[in-house]
Structure formats: C-alpha cells, structure tokens
Amino acid sequence: MSYDERALSFRCGDAALVGIASVPAEACKRGVLIVVGGPQYRIGSHRQFALLARHLAAHGIAAMRFDYRGMGDSDGEERDFEAIQDDIRAALDAFVEAVPSLTDVVLWGLCDGASAAAMYAPGDARVRGLVLLNPWVRTDDGVARTTLKHHYRDRLRSPEFWRKLARGQFDYAGSLSSMLKLVRTALAGRPPDQGATASLPERMRQGLHGFQGETLLVIGGADLTGREFCDVTGSTPAWKRLLATPRVTWRRLEEADHTFSRRAWRDQVAEWTREWVTALPGTP
Template sequence: MRRMIILECADDKLTGTLDEAAGETGLLIVSGGNEIRSGAHSGQAQCAAQIAAYGHPVLRYDRRGIGDSEGVNGGFLSSAADIAAAIAAFRREVPAVRRIIAFGNCDAAAALALYHDGQLDGLILANPWVIERQDDDDVMDSPAPPSAAAIRARYWERIKNPRSLIDLFTGKIDLKKLLGGLAKATQKDAPSGLAIQMAAQLSVINVPVRLLLAKRDTTAMAFMGAWNSDVFAAVRGHPNICLSSTDSASHSFADDAAKTWLLEQILQEIGSEGGT
C-alpha cells in the first residue's frame, strides 16, 4: 500500500510518500536538484513501487521548499536536516525496519555522501555531483560547463567518426578550433572542494557504498575525473566501496536498459526479501 506521511524538520513540515512492504530492509530515496519526490517522468515513484514489490518498504520525500513541503529551499548543501528527518520518520512509521539503505542521484548522491552521519546502513550513490558553481544556480536547473573528461569523450567520438575526417578536409570543421579543443581536452580537472569533501567522508565510511554511473552522462564523467585523481586514492581502495557503470548517456537512467540495470543494482545492494 502507498500512503502519504508528514516529516518534521525543524519548524517545517515535509511531505513524504511511503510504499509499504513487510521487509526489514528499507530504501530511502533522496531526490536530486529541485525534483519532487516522484522524480523525473515519475521514475522514482515507479522505482519505489518495484522495490516494494520485492518486499522492501520505500520512503520518498520533498525536501524543504520543494513540492508539497514547507520551508525555504537552501539547496543540497543545506539538506542534512532534511535527510535526518526522513530517516527518523522512516523508523517511526515502519518500526519493523532494521536497516535503511539510501539512494540518491546527482547532488542527492553528494548530499548523502556528506551527511549520512552514521544514521544509515548503506548508500547507493548514482552519478555523484562534484562540480562547484560560481553562482547560486541549482545543479539541476542549468547545465554545468563540460569537464575535461566530458570534452575528451566528445572529441574521441568525433575522431572515431569517418565523417569528421571528410568534414575536416573539406573545411567544414575549423582546424584552429579543433586544435584548441584538443588542447583543452588533454588538461586534467583539479578536484573541486566538493570532491575533496566527498572523498574525505567516503574514505572513513563504515557501511557499504555502491557507486553507479551512466558512462556517457557528463556528470558521471566529471565524477570519474575526480575518482581517478589522487584525492580519491583511499576511496578507490576502500573495502566497503564498489563502483559499477552502464553504457548510457541518461543522467536519470531513463532508457529501458539503464532503468533495468539500476533496479538490479539497487536490489543487489538491499537484497530480496521474498517479493515478486
């Protein structure tokens, strides 16, 4: 059964949706950017229903200032209290739950990495956001400048395309611009302050963490640039952390193959408790 619940966060009331099931391991879904709890194209609502069918209760919620919730939207870096409120409400509403695994995509993944604070039994972090902006734009509302990793991938795809050689020889491609782009693509992005904070938190985590990436998503490419840097060396060698990827460009895993892969990955992490 699916029902709405109210979460208390400081002086504000947040709205959540609980998909009930009998299992002792629950999934907490944290929305990224300014997305409401149903997710892009209702993807999170569909995922919740599927996970519940496998025997796991699932809680989704709108953080402060988003959707049906009260308060001011302070962005993902101000969401520690929202996450804590959701965990407390989950345990209150479903007292049979003994373990809570949290899933977040994009800046929600970053928020969970930063603010899990020992309250969760595992993290599933998809396409984690490691790009810092120079303004106050929300990460989901305007595109970030492409990382060097994304630029390299783009130029590699063009170089592999025989049509690009024809366009180059016929003058349709600006050689000067191409050389400038290739020079930029060879540069390595210095890890952002956000990436450094995330690495510091993950390097000492004592619960399982599953990192999930859509290979051709630009946010995932930026994360891989950070992942392969010295800053993440301790994280790469951490026994509790694993990284998997699927060949998709969809940031929200919206294509059928990516959607199926994501569901399988979540179920592997939380385990099946006798559903369909």
Template sequence: MRHQLSFTCEGDTLAATLDEAPGSTGLLIVSGGNEIRSGAHRGMAMLAARIAEAGYPVFRFDRRGIGDSEGANGGFESSGPDIAAAVAAFREAAPQVARIVAFGNCDAGSALLLHQPLALDALILANPWTYDGEQADSTDEPALPPASAIRARYWSRLKDPASLLRLIKGEIDFRKLLRGLSALKQAPQPAVTDSLAYRLDSTLAELLCPVTILLAIGDRTAQAFIESCGPSLAYIEKNPCTIRIERLASTSHSFAGDDADWLAAQILTALAA
C-alpha cells in the same frame, strides 16, 4: 500499497510517500536538484513501486521548499536536517524496518556524503555532483564535460575518417569545435581542500558503512566525479573494501529508459547485501 504522509523538520511540514512492503530492510530515496519526490517523468515513483514489489519498503520525500513541503529551499548543502528527519519518519511509518539504505542521484548523492554521520546502514550514490558554485538540476548538466572526457572524445574523432570527411565538407560547427579544443589545454587539477570534490573524497575515505557508487560513464556529472576523485576510485577498484563501484555505458544522467532495469538491479543488490 502506497501511502501519502507528512513529517516535520525544524518546524516545517514535509510531504512524503511510503510504498509498503514486508521487508526489514528499506530504501530511502533522496531527490536530486530541485526535483520532487516522484522524480523526472515519475521515474522515482516507478522505481519505488518496483523495489517495493520485490519486498522492500520505500520512503520518498520532498525536502523543505520543494514540491508539497513547507519551508525555504536551501539547496542540497543544507539538506542534512531534512534527510535525518526523513530517516526518523521512515522508521516510525514502517516499524519493522531495522536497516535503511539511502539512494541519491546527482547532488542527492553528494548530500548523503556531506551530511554524515546519518542514521543509515548503507549508501547508493549515483553520478555524484562535484561542481562548485553551481546548483545541480535533475535534468540539466554542466555546459561542458571535464577536460579528460573532451580529450578522449576528440582523440577518437580525429582517428575516425568519417569525422575528417565531415570537417572537409563543412558539416561540422567550427564554433563548437574550437570550444571543445580549448578544453584540451586544461590539465587535470587536484581538488583544493575547500572544494566540494575534496570534501566528498575525504568523506568517502572515512565512511565505515557500505557504499555503492553507480556511474553512467557517458554522463558529464559522472565524468567530473571520475576526474575529481580518480585516484581514490582507482585505489578502491584495486583494493576491494566496503565501497563497490559499478559503471554503465550510458549517457543518461537519471538512468532513464532501458537503463532503469540496470539501476533497479544495482539497488536490489545493495538492499540484499
């Protein structure tokens, strides 16, 4: 059964939804960008119903200044108190829950890392946002993918006779081509110590709780995360620890359509661990 409820965070009233289930492990869904708790095209609401049907209670909420919640929207970098208050409200609304796993896509995943320590038992981070100076959005992506992704894309096209034929026939937009080729000159740069990518990477290295990282490898935000945190990811994959990395051959930033089955399966695996 689904219930609407509210809780307070630093004097503001926040709106939340609980999908009831008997399990002692619960899922906290943290929304990314300025997305309301139901998600784009009700994606998070449908995910919550699916997870609850499998026996795990699910708690979703609108952070301050979003959707039905009061207060000012300070973005994901100031959402630590919202998440902490949601964890406490979840435990109060579902007292049988002894273990809480939090899921966040895009900058919601970044927020779950940035605001550690939180009273959570495990994290599921999907396509974490690593761009500095930009506000993540639930549907929009950065104007260009990272240079490494562009290099791979154009190299594959240069080897494709059909693409060369389209170029000769004038069927390719030269402005887009030149824009993409300009990115090939960009050498990968190590993350500077005050950058978002560096802070996320540093937190990952120090976390003690289990973490699952989900990456849609055709998604620009995921590509940027892979480029920024590449050495750490390579080390993790060669030296299994408390961090699990799962990759999906998809361009869907929010795991829409058929990708929703894969996302739900990964979340259920983390909940059952």
C-alpha cells in the same frame, strides 16, 4: 509481494515536508530512502524514483521518496544540496516512524542527491549502506578536463561530425574558441590555500571515508557527471585507496545517460539496487 503506498507529512524546522512510503505487506527490517537531486522532486525524471520505490517494495524492501524544503510539494525556501542534511534526517525519522519494523536504512541518491547522501551518512548510525548514481563532484577545472578528455574524443568518433566537416558546416572558429576556454579553465586549477574550505570532491571523500557501511556506485558511461567522478577519483591517491576497499562495489552501464532514461537502463539500476540491498549484511 503486495505493498501499499502511504502519503507522509512531516516537519523540518518550520517547514512541512511531503513524502511517499512504499511499504511491503510483510514486515521488513531494511528500507531505502531516496534522496532526490535538485532541482527535482519525488517522482523523478521519467518516473524513475516512483518506479524504483515500487520495484523494491514488491520485493520486500520498504522505500521512501520525499521532497526536501523548497522542492515539489514541500514548504520552505529552495536550497543547495549541501544544505539538506536536516531534511534527510527529518525524512529518515518519518520513514522509521511509518515503518516501525525497520532496523537500518540505505540512502539512494542520483547526482547531487548522491553527494548529499554521502556527506550525511557518517553522522547517522541508522544508515547501513549507500547507493550512489553518477555522484556530483563538479568543479570548474574538473568539468573542463573531463570535457576535453571525453567530449572531443567522442566527437571525432561521431559519423555526424565528419559529415558536417565534409559539407563545410563545421564552425571552426567557435569550436576552437570553446576548446581554448576549456584549456585555460583546466590549467587554472590549483591546490587550495591551507585555510580555504575543502573542495567538493574532498568533502565527498571525507564523508565516504568516515562512513563505516558499504557503498554501491553506479556509473552511466555516457554521462559527463559520471565520467568526471571517475576521472577525479581515478587521479587522486586518497580516492583510489578508498574506492578500492571491499566496502565499495562498482556497476557501470556503458551507454547510459545521466538519469538512466531508457527503460532497460532504469530497470537494470532498480534490479542492481534490489540485489545489493538484499545481500547487504546486517547492521554492524
């Protein structure tokens, strides 16, 4: 299907934001708003976001990617992913205005863009679904545990590690120091005080728990961020119950890295997205 691309300029507070909408020639009812993780802009690593938007538009699904405040060509101060809720709303408003046939929207995000989308979604009835790739739930003790669990196991399986060991090129002191530091950090994790702000994983869980639509989770098996998400959610009863519901669909590419940088990985993610968005039921 043919499509055209439209440059959009819209406002969020006092800042002018920039976006690109890829719009099919035929009217469509569902669109995908790509929430960029930072520090990043609307093209994406290896043009991932641009190619995704065009793939969706070529199959009859409108897509928009944008720079939030302080990123790319948009005005304003650079901000943390937890402070872009207004940017997402402004972009969604501009998307719906640019494509009046839309009745609902799916938010698509990678890394902390996925986390921002998950925390935004419960507050906007126009959001029908979420596609979350390698969601960011990073905490100091969480990344320490994940590194201890996966990094050192992977090294022991690596032929290069054993070759270094045989050649006497292995840094025993440095590796031991690094491992002990990770162990101390992992063991230092403790439940927050009653009055303390909830951790990022808990805020993420609360956002997804409050969202009534459906969610597609895509994990790169070789990515530490994706592994940390799986470890955190797999070891927390409330997360396990939430992600076991019929509203959540999982996909995994075992060899894929954080940004799905190979063409085959990128194309598979785009096709999974298209299939899932197309099959998504109408607005409840």
